[in-house]
Amino acid sequence: MGYTYLRPRSMPEKQDEAARAAFREQAAKLAADPSVELWYQDESGFQGDPRPRRLLAPIGSRLLLPYTGAHRRESVIGAVRPADGRFVCLIMPQANTENFQLFLDHLQSYLGPRRVVMVLDNASWHKTRALRWGRIEPRYLPPYSPDFNPIERLWLNLKANFFATFAAHTQEQLTDHLSTALRFYIDQPDLCRSVCGG
Numbered sequence: 451m452g453y454t455y456l457r458p459r460s461m462p463e464k465q466d467e468a469a470r471a472a473f474r475e476q477a478a479k480l481a482a483d484p485s486v487e488l489w490y491q492d493e494s495g496f497q498g499d500p501r502p503r504r505l506l507a508p509i510g511s512r513l514l515l516p517y518t519g520a521h522r523r524e525s526v527i528g529a530v531r532p533a534d535g536r537f538v539c540l541i542m543p544q545a546n547t548e549n550f551q552l553f554l555d556h557l558q559s560y561l562g563p564r565r566v567v568m569v570l571d572n573a574s575w576h577k578t579r580a581l582r583w584g585r586i587e588p589r590y591l592p593p594y595s596p597d598f599n600p601i602e603r604l605w606l607n608l609k610a611n612f613f614a615t616f617a618a619h620t621q622e623q624l625t626d627h628l629s630t631a632l633r634f635y636i637d638q639p640d641l642c643r644s645v646c647g648g
Contacts, residue, residue: 469592487562491529491570493545494605496628498522498618522624527553530601532646535639547575558584600646607645
């Protein structure tokens with residue numbers, strides 16, 4: 451009958467459509483400029499207990515997910531270059547100014563010789579005056595616009611493929627599993643490019 455079940459994606463009502471249109475235009479120009487190396491940055495949290503997600507299963511079956519209730523968590527600070535799928539990240543206990551600076555320092559060795567622009571959200575630790583950006587020019591997303599950041603799709607893909615049914619019984623188990631998942635994407639730039647729409 452032309453219908454299917456879809457899960458609505460929540461969209462904030464506070465978006466400034468003029469700012470979003472201006473950002474879209476600016477991002478398209480940067481992406482088309484051969485003298486610019488364009489990166490997108492974000493942080494994501496990973497839980498030791500899986501969040502229930504829709505999974506393909508035989509009709510009539512009943513799916514059960516393990517749950518430890520231990521609240522194990524890791525944070526990842528990462529950046530992706532959609533043009534070629536280069537993905538750089540660090541596992542951190544939390545996202546804050548100090549850890550973000552460690553990530554910026556780490557990222558410097560992956561930058562090419564061109565002008566480097568990095569798009570990121572408006573988190574407070576992204577705007578601290580004490581940050582040392584090196585060669586990176588920060589550009590901030592319009593407020594309430596995570597849909598403009600292609601690394602968000604990478605996080606969703608990674609969580610769906612590696613964390614849909616995974617439960618960590620120790621913090622080390624969570625860190626090891628997360629490291630394996632991140633390495634999978636780091637080693638497959640073509641996949642990252644495809645997921646991020648590069």
